[in-house]
Structures are given as C-alpha cells and as structure tokens.
Amino acid sequence: MKFTVLYGSESGNSELIAQDLGAKLQEEHEAEVKDLQDFEPAEFTAEQFYIIVCSTHGEGELPNTALPFFEKFKSFEADLSGVRYAMFGLGDTFYEETYSQGSEHIDNRLAELGATRVGEYGRHDASSWDLPSDVALEWLPEIVAAATSLAPANGGN
Numbered sequence: 001m002k003f004t005v006l007y008g009s010e011s012g013n014s015e016l017i018a019q020d021l022g023a024k025l026q027e028e029h030e031a032e033v034k035d036l037q038d039f040e041p042a043e044f045t046a047e048q049f050y051i052i053v054c055s056t057h058g059e060g061e062l063p064n065t066a067l068p069f070f071e072k073f074k075s076f077e078a079d080l081s082g083v084r085y086a087m088f089g090l091g092d093t094f095y096e097e098t099y100s101q102g103s104e105h106i107d108n109r110l111a112e113l114g115a116t117r118v119g120e121y122g123r124h125d126a127s128s129w130d131l132p133s134d135v136a137l138e139w140l141p142e143i144v145a146a147a148t149s150l151a152p153a154n155g156g157n
C-alpha cells in the first residue's frame, strides 16, 4: 500500500502533522508528503491511499495555500470511485459555527466524485491542550489498519 499525505496549511500546523504522519508511515510503508499547492486533481489514483490534512481559515474556508487546488477540484470531473482516503481536519472550537469546516470542502468534493473515505474523520481543536501531531499520530494506526486491509481497488496484488 502506497500512502500520499496531502496537506493544506496556512500557519504550519497541518504541514507539521503531515510531515510527522509521513515519517511514521515511512517506517513501514512507502509514503510521500505533498503540499496541495503542488498537487493536481488529475493526479488522484486508485493505486495510492490518501491522507488529507487540512486546516480552516477565513470563515470555515480552506487555507489560502489550498485554494488554487480547490478551485480546480470544484470543476474537475472524473470518476474517483476507486480512490480511498482518510481526512484529518484542523480548526478551533472558538469558531463555533465553522469549526473544522475547511477540510470538509475537500471531503465533500471527493465524495461527490465517488471516492471512499476510510476510518474516523480525524480532528484537531486548537483550543484544546492537545498537540496537533500527538492527536494525529494517535489517530493514524486505525487508518493504516483499515487502509491495508482493503482489497486493492484494481483487484491486483
């Protein structure tokens, strides 16, 4: 199973989590970490398992760095039904109405295109005392177990 960790970050928290998840995954798996700024919607493939780490800015919006990707993704049309992914959203419960909604824009569009989210939706609340990477690394094993137990989408080995 090959993992691609994608991140959208404005002040660095999601990027740090993505790097820490990538390093943990690389202990036992093939894994790469990419900024959503350097990723195109057409790159989504059933050969990879995606872990998307993304924060919330503005009023429930994506971080600025992820906006160019999302603009393209909104109008991108393809059948992503073979694509599997997990989501980890960052936010702050201080923003009650829009808590952690940034990542949900990406999650909703992936679902619309037929991709399958695997495992629990991870979250980090900046108002909590928990360190972002601690929460994400605690969340990771269940995701890896679920991802690696899935049959390859292409039916291959």
Ligand SMILES: Cc1cc2nc3c(=O)[nH]c(=O)nc-3n(C[C@H](O)[C@H](O)[C@H](O)COP(=O)(O)O)c2cc1C
Binding pocket: 008, 009, 010, 011, 012, 013, 014, 015, 054, 055, 056, 057, 058, 059, 060, 061, 063, 090, 091, 092, 093, 095, 098, 099, 100, 101, 126
């Ligand atoms: C200007 C600004 C606006 C924000 N708006 C929201 C919001 O609407 N909802 C939310 O849950 N968090 C919001 N946050 C909190 C961030 O999502 C949180 O601090 C997160 O850890 C930042 O991650 P990043 O460094 O990867 O961008 C906002 C933060 C800032 C600085």
